[in-house]
Amino acid sequence: MASVAPPPSAVSLRGAVALSGRFPLLAGVDLEVAVGETVLVEGPNGAGKTSLLRVCAGLIPLSSGRLSVLGLDPVRRRTAVRRRVGLLSHASHLYDDLTVEENVRxxxxxxxxxVVRxxxxxxxxxxxxxxxxxxxxxxxxxxxxxxxLAVLTARWPEVWLLDEPHAGLDASARMLLDEAIAEASASQVTILIASHExxxxxxxxxxxxxxTGGRISAERLLGVPPTAEATTTTGAVAHVA
Amino acid sequence: MWRDAALVAGKDLRIEGRSRVGLSQVAPFGIVALVLFAFALGPDRQIMAKGAPGLFWVAVLFCTVLAVQRSVSVESADGARDGLRLSGIDPAGLFLGKSIAVAAQLVVLEAVLAVGVVLLYGARIEVPWLIVVSCLLGTVGLAATGTLYGALSAGIRVRETLLPLLLLPIVAPVLLAGTKIWQAAMSGGTPSDGTQWLRLLVIFDAVYVAVGVILFGPIQETA
Known part of the structure; x- marks a missing residue:
């Protein structure tokens, strides 16, 4: 019987614990995200969604556990990882005294x-x-x-970490964003989207x-007809083609 | 590293060119400080001329604190510092770029303050090259230490008050050496009186540029 190799992980968290002072931001997260997979990260306010994305971007160090992004350790290979990851966060990271074009450039x-992009x-x-x-x-x-978003799409990194990406956008921009996500997904970009919506x-x-409470409490497959079996176990890679 | 340094320095200088904080606020502050020093010393121009070297460098240190705080605050708005970290930019290049931008502003400020010292205090510069070299070397040291300690204080809520407390004692050798060199250049002393202090400035610059290149990354990640 031929064995099928599991798809490579773009993001792998094992028992990830992150602290802010003594406050736990993540309290033991296990998550595997396959290359090209799009994962919705949902949960109530303060559950740890933003922290999870910031940990994946290497902005918050782990207190314990393991993290690899695109097979690399984000602490030891910081520059290499960050150049391949894009984070759309609540802040826009813009300089007020520069023009739009200068900021993007x-x-x-x-x-x-x-630069041509x-x-x-x-x-x-x-x-x-x-x-x-x-x-x-x-x-x-x-x-x-x-x-x-223009910066993100100009860079077109291999992993997109989107924190409430639709927030503050009008209807036309939301549509453009959905198109960009779909296009990125089709080109094997790995996407994590934290969203209330x-x-x-x-x-x-x-x-x-x-x-919930800094842990992954539930997991479900999306886009699968109700009759189909769609079960996952925590930590298993679930990629719906 | 140098590509990133040029990119960051260009960005910071462009921002400075647009906001004109250096010209409209920091330079006038330095001039006001010189005028206040003159009031404190009284009308005797001989005393003022004698105190000119030290007062010049004290004014430069005050302006350095303001220039560094401005350099830090540019990265504090709208999560720009996180944006820089996320870009994967070379931390050594970032350190050098920000230092170069601060240094460029300091050179202009020092030129303005030097003119102020000559006009207000009646200081006579007899060995101009010594003044120029001391200013350039002092600027490198001030910009490097300022950028380094600015990064250290960047993540702290009370950075505006903490930065001068951290920075000013560290740059005391620049004040000391700069003052001695200026005294040698102004009092008709020989250039050799100042050259030993130039050596101190060179060592100070080399140490802090090296420390900044090596430690700026870890500091940026933990501050």
């Missing part, structure tokens, strides 16, 4: 991205003409979000994990 060049990415998010030359200090929250995101994800 700086972020893309700093991460070693290709900047213009198409800006155009994708409607950041052209006068808006491209506008100082970031004059942008609305939604426009700042678009700039952050499960309904909006469920259609984009292969699997949902629920974070």
């Amino acid at each position: 700086f972020a893309v060049r700093a991460s070693g991205g290709e 900047i213009a198409p990415a800006c155009a994708r998010w409607g950041l052209t003409g006068r808006l491209a030359r506008t100082s970031a200090s004059k942008l609305s929250a939604g426009q700042r979000r678009r700039v952050a 499960s309904g909006t995101v469920e259609g984009l994800a292969d699997r949902a994990v629920t974070v």
